[in-house]
Amino acid sequence: MPIKKLISTGNSCLEDREDITSAPLWHIGKVAVLESQESFNLLQNTIDYLTCKGKSSRTFTDNEKEFMKELFEALWWGGKYHGFDEAAKLANHYVNGKGKILTINSEVYSKSAIVSDAMLAMKGYISELHSNKKPFVELKTNNPHFLRSVHVKQLKRGSRNVNRQGYILNNGALLVEQSNQRLKNADHRFYLGVNTKKTSGGFVSRWKVESLYDFEHFSKGHITDIPLAKGFVLKLPDGLSQYLTDISVAKVFTYTSQWQENWK
Amino acid sequence: MINMKIKFLFFYVLISSLFIGCAEEVDCFVADSVAKVRAVSVNNKTYYVYLRTSGFSEKEHFYELYKNEPKFDDCGKSNSRPISEAHIDTTRGNMSKLIIKDSQIKVIYSKDTPQIVNYKNVQIDAK
Numbered sequence: 001m002p003i004k005k006l007i008s009t010g011n012s013c014l015e016d017r018e019d020i021t022s023a024p025l026w027h028i029g030k031v032a033v034l035e036s037q038e039s040f041n042l043l044q045n046t047i048d049y050l051t052c053k054g055k056s057s058r059t060f061t062d063n064e065k066e067f068m069k070e071l072f073e074a075l076w077w078g079g080k081y082h083g084f085d086e087a088a089k090l091a092n093h094y095v096n097g098k099g100k101i102l103t104i105n106s107e108v109y110s111k112s113a114i115v116s117d118a119m120l121a122m123k124g125y126i127s128e129l130h131s132n133k134k135p136f137v138e139l140k141t142n143n144p145h146f147l148r149s150v151h152v153k154q155l156k157r158g159s160r161n162v163n164r165q166g167y168i169l170n171n172g173a174l175l176v177e178q179s180n181q182r183l184k185n186a187d188h189r190f191y192l193g194v195n196t197k198k199t200s201g202g203f204v205s206r207w208k209v210e211s212l213y214d215f216e217h218f219s220k221g222h223i224t225d226i227p228l229a230k231g232f233v234l235k236l237p238d239g240l241s242q243y244l245t246d247i248s249v250a251k252v253f254t255y256t257s258q259w260q261e262n263w264k
Numbered sequence: 265m266i267n268m269k270i271k272f273l274f275f276y277v278l279i280s281s282l283f284i285g286c287a288e289e290v291d292c293f294v295a296d297s298v299a300k301v302r303a304v305s306v307n308n309k310t311y312y313v314y315l316r317t318s319g320f321s322e323k324e325h326f327y328e329l330y331k332n333e334p335k336f337d338d339c340g341k342s343n344s345r346p347i348s349e350a351h352i353d354t355t356r357g358n359m360s361k362l363i364i365k366d367s368q369i370k371v372i373y374s375k376d377t378p379q380i381v382n383y384k385n386v387q388i389d390a391k
Binding site for chain 1 (some may be wrong): 292293295296317318320321322323324326338347353370378
């Protein structure tokens with residue numbers, strides 16, 4: 001790239017723009033319904049401009065902050081519309097939740113292939129601990145004894161198809177099966193914990209997942225592709241989503257989910 | 265809250281009109297982004313290596329090996345299945361290179377090499 005063009009690109013956000021739209025939702029709708037190239041360009045150019053400002057750690061105007069907030073709220077509408085309720089709820093909570101803990105529907109976890117198989121493996125391990133009169137009340141998938149046990153073998157890479165089944169990583173985190181869009185867009189990898197009590201008829205277990213909702217810095221170079229209509233894919237840098245926490249538009253938060261199971 | 269309800273009503277009406285048949289709809293919330301790494305020749309056969317990045321706030325990366333050059337839709341779905349795929353599992357160490365052998369793709373990790381910043385610039389050994 002010629003030096004002049006490099007300098008021009010580097011300086012592209014030095015001058016404040018006044019045409020920041022305060023209604024990204026309106027333009028997203030226009031792209032989604034009418035395939036409006038003009039609205040798409042306006043959205044992408046604004047994201048690119050704000051990315052440039054974020055990379056130079058510049059503050060955003062009120063209009064620019066509102067644009068980003070509404071963009072995440074628009075993701076809520078889009079997520080709901082496509083049936084990804086949890087991912088939608090998380091995106092909205094990022095800009096409206098003030099950092100408070102959020103509880104999400106446990107079904108998104110309990111119906112996952114890797115979670116179901118991890119629950120089976122953990123129950124086998126708990127039964128073994130109980131038979132050997134060892135403590136079994138609290139267990140998490142990153143427990144080193146559990147990870148070395150025979151029960152984990154069926155969860156490990158190699159014996160599993162990552163698209164249909166997911167697998168357990170070396171540190172005990174569960175990697176979601178890639179075909180499960182609903183879960184992977186809400187929580188891609190996480191530890192599964194369980195609190196178990198012995199009852200007269202067997203065991204009662206309270207399963208729990210707790211994760212942190214945050215985005216990577218610009219340095220990682222990650223970009224999220226958001227398709228609005230066929231041929232119109234909005235590119236949102238994760239670094240820009242992260243930068244929103246630096247300028248108080250968004251807050252990192254913990255989200256959690258719990259469910260109970262009686263078993264023998 | 266009233267503001268949110270107005271927005272919801274607005275968006276509902278807007279999106280509902282999709283069913284009347286204006287724009288072509290895409291069926292994903294966020295898309296997997298897919299990038300070509302390079303074409304590799306092994307025993308006079310050409311294979312195509314792609315890097316898939318999936319997830320929203322938490323990204324995971326996968327290499328995919330194709331026999332024929334694939335095409336992807338706006339959601340990152342390919343028109344043909346990869347013959348092999350490999351997840352970049354950062355809990356196993358830093359990735360040092362990729363190996364293609366017997367139509368399979370494998371990520372090699374090392375504790376001595378620094379983490380590759382751009383996964384597209386990976387070294388590929390074809391055997």
